[in-house]
Amino acid sequence: MAYARFAVTSTDPSPTAVRASHPARPIRTFHPRRGRMTTRQTDALARLWPLHGLTVPGGDAAPVDLAGLFGRRAPVVLEIGSGMGDTTVAMAAADPGRDYLAVEVHTPGIANLLDLAERRALTNVRVAEGDALDLVAGLPPGSLDAVHVFFPDPWPKSRHHKRRIVQPRHVALLRSRLAAGGVLHCATDWAEYATAMRMTLDADPGLVATHEGFASRPPHRPVTKFERRAIVAGRPVADLIYRRA
Numbered sequence: 001m002a003y004a005r006f007a008v009t010s011t012d013p014s015p016t017a018v019r020a021s022h023p024a025r026p027i028r029t030f031h032p033r034r035g036r037m038t039t040r041q042t043d044a045l046a047r048l049w050p051l052h053g054l055t056v057p058g059g060d061a062a063p064v065d066l067a068g069l070f071g072r073r074a075p076v077v078l079e080i081g082s083g084m085g086d087t088t089v090a091m092a093a094a095d096p097g098r099d100y101l102a103v104e105v106h107t108p109g110i111a112n113l114l115d116l117a118e119r120r121a122l123t124n125v126r127v128a129e130g131d132a133l134d135l136v137a138g139l140p141p142g143s144l145d146a147v148h149v150f151f152p153d154p155w156p157k158s159r160h161h162k163r164r165i166v167q168p169r170h171v172a173l174l175r176s177r178l179a180a181g182g183v184l185h186c187a188t189d190w191a192e193y194a195t196a197m198r199m200t201l202d203a204d205p206g207l208v209a210t211h212e213g214f215a216s217r218p219p220h221r222p223v224t225k226f227e228r229r230a231i232v233a234g235r236p237v238a239d240l241i242y243r244r245a
């Protein structure tokens with residue numbers, strides 16, 4: 001199979017999620033989803049994954065070498081849950097001085113991102129396949145210029161709130177990987193999650209809000225499919241932008 005590396009690693013039953021900072025059987029923040037790929041996505045995955053893909057390393061692996069991954073030393077932006085990749089690619093195209101690492105578990109989204117990045121001839125985009133929390137745990141402390149968490153799954157039922165990506169323990173991990181002055185930028189159209197995010201981010205001892213209350217969408221964050229749906233449904237979108245002190 002042309003993209004055997006991707007297929008093998010994505011189904012590997014070894015305990016890649018186990019890291020010292022996470023429980024042995026972590027509570028996942030995502031729904032396992034199947035999805036059909038278009039011919040174009042299948043082709044993009046086969047050709048581009050070996051060049052621009054990163055399988056989220058296991059617990060005992062050495063820290064991810066970001067300069068090696070991108071082939072240069074530049075500030076790195078991590079986008080968690082990049083979906084179909086539109087936002088990552090648009091932001092990377094507008095910001096060639098920084099490198100963009102997207103992380104997703106949904107294979108068609110990973111393939112789509114690789115396709116979009118190639119179509120725009122971007123050299124500053126890489127994509128990781130696996131759980132973002134495992135990836136972040138494997139990054140060197142202080143190695144990120146920004147972390148983007150745009151429209152994370154809201155897990156609206158109370159009994160599922162433990163699955164939310166924006167919660168104190170995860171925020172502390174994300175903050176530890178930001179450089180001083182680095183930015184954690186979240187956005188959501190789920191009002192109750194927005195309030196919970198704000199309480200969590202305000203309470204983090206190492207983060208400082210860049211705004212009073214909620215921020216409005218900064219011009220550099222493109223409008224996503226989720227945002228368009230929210231606007232049509234009359235749900236306001238909240239941005240939350242915090243700096244590491």
Ligand SMILES: C[S@@+](CC[C@H](N)C(=O)[O-])C[C@H]1O[C@@H](n2cnc3c(N)ncnc32)[C@H](O)[C@@H]1O
Nearest residue numbers: 029030081082083104105131132150151153224
């Ligand atoms: C609601 S979608 C939003 C996608 C995209 N950010 C957008 O605005 O269009 C949330 C995405 O986060 C991904 N996701 C959730 N938890 C994740 C995790 N721990 N690691 C990697 N991806 C994750 C899901 O697979 C899903 O594609």
